[in-house]
Structures are given as C-alpha cells and as structure tokens.
Amino acid sequence: MSPAEKAERLRALHHGDQPLILVNVWDVAGAKIVEELGFPAAATASAAISASLGFEDNEEIGREEMLAVVKRITSAVDIPVTADLEAGYGPTVADAVATARGAIDAGAVGLNFEDSAHKDTSVLYDAELQGKRIKAIHDVGVQLSVPLVINARTDVFFRTELPEEEKYRESIRRAKIYLKAGADCIYVLGPTDENMIARLVNAIPAPVNMLALPDAPPIARMAELGVKRISFGPRPMRLAMTAFREAAQRVRDLGTFP
Amino acid sequence: MSPAEKAERLRALHHGDQPLILVNVWDVAGAKIVEELGFPAAATASAAISASLGFEDNEEIGREEMLAVVKRITSAVDIPVTADLEAGYGPTVADAVATARGAIDAGAVGLNFEDSAHKDTSVLYDAELQGKRIKAIHDVGVQLSVPLVINARTDVFFRTELPEEEKYRESIRRAKIYLKAGADCIYVLGPTDENMIARLVNAIPAPVNMLALPDAPPIARMAELGVKRISFGPRPMRLAMTAFREAAQRVRDLGTFP
Numbered sequence: 001m002s003p004a005e006k007a008e009r010l011r012a013l014h015h016g017d018q019p020l021i022l023v024n025v026w027d028v029a030g031a032k033i034v035e036e037l038g039f040p041a042a043a044t045a046s047a048a049i050s051a052s053l054g055f056e057d058n059e060e061i062g063r064e065e066m067l068a069v070v071k072r073i074t075s076a077v078d079i080p081v082t083a084d085l086e087a088g089y090g091p092t093v094a095d096a097v098a099t100a101r102g103a104i105d106a107g108a109v110g111l112n113f114e115d116s117a118h119k120d121t122s123v124l125y126d127a128e129l130q131g132k133r134i135k136a137i138h139d140v141g142v143q144l145s146v147p148l149v150i151n152a153r154t155d156v157f158f159r160t161e162l163p164e165e166e167k168y169r170e171s172i173r174r175a176k177i178y179l180k181a182g183a184d185c186i187y188v189l190g191p192t193d194e195n196m197i198a199r200l201v202n203a204i205p206a207p208v209n210m211l212a213l214p215d216a217p218p219i220a221r222m223a224e225l226g227v228k229r230i231s232f233g234p235r236p237m238r239l240a241m242t243a244f245r246e247a248a249q250r251v252r253d254l255g256t257f258p
Numbered sequence: 259m260s261p262a263e264k265a266e267r268l269r270a271l272h273h274g275d276q277p278l279i280l281v282n283v284w285d286v287a288g289a290k291i292v293e294e295l296g297f298p299a300a301a302t303a304s305a306a307i308s309a310s311l312g313f314e315d316n317e318e319i320g321r322e323e324m325l326a327v328v329k330r331i332t333s334a335v336d337i338p339v340t341a342d343l344e345a346g347y348g349p350t351v352a353d354a355v356a357t358a359r360g361a362i363d364a365g366a367v368g369l370n371f372e373d374s375a376h377k378d379t380s381v382l383y384d385a386e387l388q389g390k391r392i393k394a395i396h397d398v399g400v401q402l403s404v405p406l407v408i409n410a411r412t413d414v415f416f417r418t419e420l421p422e423e424e425k426y427r428e429s430i431r432r433a434k435i436y437l438k439a440g441a442d443c444i445y446v447l448g449p450t451d452e453n454m455i456a457r458l459v460n461a462i463p464a465p466v467n468m469l470a471l472p473d474a475p476p477i478a479r480m481a482e483l484g485v486k487r488i489s490f491g492p493r494p495m496r497l498a499m500t501a502f503r504e505a506a507q508r509v510r511d512l513g514t515f516p
Contacts, residue, residue, distance in 0.1 A: 023505070023510075027285075027310040028309070028310060028311055029495075029499050033499065033503045034506055037503070037507060037510055051286070051287045052286060052287050053285065053286055053330055054287075054290075054331075073312075075312065076312040219514065232509075235515065236505055236506065237502075239516060240499060241288065241498060243497055243498050243501035244288055244494055244497065245291045248291060248295050248494065251281050251477070252281075256476060257470055257490060
C-alpha cells in the first residue's frame with residue numbers, strides 16, 4: 001500500500017461496524033507484535049515513548065526525537081501507523097505544519113493532535129487557533145498527497161476547575177471547530193462515565209476516540225455506545241514495565257527469574 | 259560519584275561475597291526501575307536494545323545508535339552502567355578504541371566485549387587479535403582516567419562443531435589471553451551444566467560471568483559455585499514484551515485489558 005492508500009485505509013477503519021481498537025506501542029518490538037496479532041493499525045503513545053527514552057511527558061522529547069521513533073516503527077511494519085504527536089511541539093501554525101510534514105516524512109499516515117498547551121497541560125490553546133493549526137495539518141496532507149487522518153484531541157475534561165456540564169459544552173464546541181478545520185476523529189480525553197460518553201458520541205458528528213481507562217466502560221459497552229476508536233495510551237507500556245519490575249524484584253528477593 | 263569512582267565501584271562489585279546480579283535493561287524506564295529496586299549497577303543487553311529499535315542482533319545497529327541508547331540510560335540513573343557493546347562494531351583495534359572512547363563519552367564505566375566476529379557469530383576473532391583489542395580498550399580507560407571494567411566474553415561454546423572438552427580448553431586459553439590484556443571479568447556464554455560451570459570458575463583466575471539461561475543452575479547455586487557476575491541478557495525484555503503481547507491478545511480476543 002502507498003502512504004495515501006494507508007491513510008485511506010486508516011480513515012475507513014473509523015467507519016466500520018466495530019470500533020478501531022489500538023493497543024498503543026512505544027517501540028519497534030511492540031509494533032511488530034500488534035501487526036503479528038492481526039491488528040489493522042498501530043498507534044504510538046507519546047507518554048510511553050517519552051518514558052522509554054527518559055523524557056517527561058508533554059513535549060519535553062521534542063519533535064525530532066519523537067519522529068525518529070515513529071520512523072523506526074513505520075519502517076518495520078506494513079500496517080498503517082498513527083503517531084501521537086502531542087500538541088505539535090510548539091504553539092504556532094508553523095509548528096503544526098512542521099509536525100505534519102515531519103509525520104509524513106516519518107511514514108505516519110495519521111496523528112493525534114491535542115489542544116493542551118506546549119509543556120503545560122493546565123492551559124488549552126484557544127479553540128480558533130487550534131482550528132487553524134488543524135486546518136494547516138490537513139492542508140499539508142493534501143499538498144503532499146498523504147491525506148493524514150487527524151485525531152483531534154481535546155483536553156477540556158482535564159480542566160478540573162470547570163463543572164462537568166461546562167466541560168461537555170466546551171468539548172462539543174471545540175469538536176465542531178476541529179471537524180470544520182479538517183479533523184477526522186475527535187478524541188475527548190478523560191471521561192469514563194457511560195452517560196457522558198454516550199452524550200459526547202451523540203453530539204459529535206464524527207467518529208469519537210475514547211481512552212480505555214481502568215474505570216471506563218468495557219470495550220464492548222463503548223462499542224455499543226457508538227465509540228469508533230478505542231485506545232490505551234501508555235497503559236500497555238506500563239503493563240510491560242510492571243512485568244519487568246516484578247521479574248527484577250523476584251530476582252532481587254528470591255533469586256529466581258520468572 | 260565521578261565516572262572513575264563509578265568504574266571502581268563497579269569493579270569492586272565483582273569481588274564481593276555475593277555475585278553481582280544484573281537484570282539487563284534496554285531503555286531508560288527499565289534502568290530507572292533497577293535503580294529504584296536497589297540494584298547496585300545497571301547493564302544493557304544489546305539484543306534487547308536492537309530488537310526494541312528494529313535491528314537484527316549482532317551489530318546491525320552500529321556503534322553510534324547503540325551508544326546513543328547507552329547515553330540516555332547513563333544520563334537517567336546514578337548507579338554505574340555497564341554497556342553491552344557486542345564485538346566493538348568493527349574488526350580492528352581501531353574499532354575497539356572507537357568503541358571504548360564512545361562508551362566513556364556515553365557515560366558507561368564498563369562494557370561487554372565479545373569475540374564473535376562482526377555480524378557473524380559463527381566465526382571467532384583470532385584470540386591474539388582479540389587480546390590486542392582488549393588491551394586497546396584498557397589503555398583508553400587509563401588515558402581518559404575512566405578505568406573501564408572490561409567484561410570479556412568468549413563465544414567458544416557457540417562453536418557447536420567442537421567437542422565439549424575442546425570448548426572448555428579453548429575458553430580457558432582465551433580467558434587467560436584476555437585477562438593478560440586487561441580484562442576484569444570473563445563471560446563464558448553458553449554453558450548451563452553445573453560441572454562445566456564449576457570447572458570454568460576454578461580454572462579462570464578472575465571473576466566469571468554466567469548468563470542465567472532457563473536451564474542454567476539457580477542463581478544461589480551459581481553463587482555457591484563461585485560465579486561472580488550473573489546476568490540475564492535479553493530475557494527481561496522478552497518477558498516484558500511477552501506481557502505486552504498477552505495483553506494485546508486479550509484485547510483482541512476478549513475485549514478486555516488485563
């Protein structure tokens with residue numbers, strides 16, 4: 001498949017009867033495993049990649065090092081790869097453009113792009129500016145003939161000072177701006193309440209991505225609610241490293257390897 | 259601790275009552291875990307790092323990319339780090355020098371250095387040449403005032419065409435050449451038979467490293483036999499990625515995350 005075909009394949013996976021399930025990866029070994037297991041696409045998790053390389057989350061890693069990991073992964077698997085590229089590694093439209101070009105150069109055909117501010121998740125970018133940044137990413141995809149699948153993430157639910165209803169309304173308002181700008185999917189990070197998830201899915205006129213948090217509804221229930229993309233963020237990496245930790249503890253305490 | 263102090267600390271760990279136990283790591287997250295668990299040193303595993311980055315084992319990764327991973331790890335932990343640097347990424351004495359300099363630049367204070375030929379483990383370097391290469395590494399440590407702890411690995415037991423007694427004799431012959439050249443520890447890769455391990459430990463006048471293979475004696479037994487350094491190679495990484503694989507399979511087959 002050409003990059004353009006991979007992008008369209010990834011896009012189509014958001015419109016099936018069943019949701020697109022993405023067990024997020026952080027290195028080539030993990031990406032090969034999800035491909036071997038028959039998953040139709042691979043998605044990176046920025047927090048996992050950052051932890052693996054020794055960076056704090058939230059863009060400390062920088063665009064170049066993040067895209068170097070993405071490139072290794074896309075070089076190793078044939079399935080479409082969507083990259084978690086945080087908030088684009090800089091606040092401007094030009095930063096978004098550089099990130100979109102870099103993503104295509106790295107072989108990604110989709111990206112997560114969030115509205116939390118660069119290195120400060122307590123602040124959200126202005127919705128209109130974020131819309132312009134999404135439009136710019138979309139236009140890069142058109143120009144370079146790789147129609148990037150844009151998973152526009154809004155972190156309104158992180159703004160804990162807001163009442164729930166305000167979070168809901170602001171998420172919908174932002175979703176509509178982001179969709180108009182060219183987003184393919186809206187990723188509302190944070191809600192785990194079934195009713196809230198159902199309301200978001202019903203109000204957003206596009207596929208919705210939900211993070212499978214431990215207290216979120218089961219995957220089958222999220223599918224029933226109409227969620228079209230379900231991802232795991234850094235949980236798979238944490239699970240793997242917990243297994244490592246337990247093995248190391250066992251060596252230390254009992255002198256045996258599992 | 260200065261690099262020189264870390265090197266001497268790592269060296270001393272080979273001469274305690276109990277063996278030095280190294281649960282090998284392949285990224286920063288793992289190195290932080292072994293430090294948190296109180297292990298006195300961290301060791302990388304080249305096969306694990308290569309797999310994580312999408313390279314075949316046996317030096318396909320190259321010196322520069324391997325040392326970049328080592329540098330990330332040494333920057334993230336305070337304990338001494340010993341790096342598995344395969345056969346030095348090239349066959350010459352100059353290659354060994356470049357690898358030793360690079361290891362010190364990357365913050366490592368010890369290294370594994372093996373006699374399997376570059377990209378071809380079916381061939382061993384001539385023992386005298388390998389001795390010269392070890393001497394050159396030792397001399398770099400002296401020149402740069404970071405007395406690298408050299409864990410000289412011999413892969414004679416991989417030469418399956420040889421009778422066991424010949425493997426034993428050739429390992430001892432090589433061990434003595436490597437020790438004379440400045441090695442601190444001899445890593446005989448492959449044997450799992452208790453009697454063979456005991457014979458090697460008794461015949462080699464220096465600390466001996468054994469790989470804790472699944473069919474090797476338990477750690478406590480290896481300690482009784484006098485093994486002074488016990489490592490796990492890529493097994494910890496494979497264990498972590500098996501946990502990842504099982505989680506992804508469960509998501510695929512049952513729709514639940516562990």
